[in-house]
Amino acid sequence: MANSLLTQIRQRRLQLSLKQQDMYMRVGISRQQYHRIEHKGNPRLDTLELIAQGLNAELLLIPKEYVAAVKKLLARNVVSGELVAEQADEQASLVDDPWQNLL
Known part of the structure; x- marks a missing residue:
């Protein structure tokens, strides 16, 4: 299930034509940290909220x-x-x- 969310995050970033390093300027996450989250991470909820905001998206249940x-x-x-x-x-x-x- 978490993998699905990480896949969605990656797809949204690519849809916006953003590179992983672009996330630093959008949410203050280094490329290395963002890469770790996107590929195998277990991000905290507040980190997910920051990423969603940086991708112009919403987290929803x-x-x-x-x-x-x-x-x-x-x-x-x-x-x-x-x-x-x-x-x-x-x-x-x-x-x-x-x-x-x-x-």
């Missing part, structure tokens, strides 16, 4: 009865990329113009 639905939703978004791209565009436009659609 998902009830077992919803795991299949969540995986299906995530797979659909990864394949199409449309929803993810739309959300990124929406967030970027709000940063550029926070008053958008309010006036």
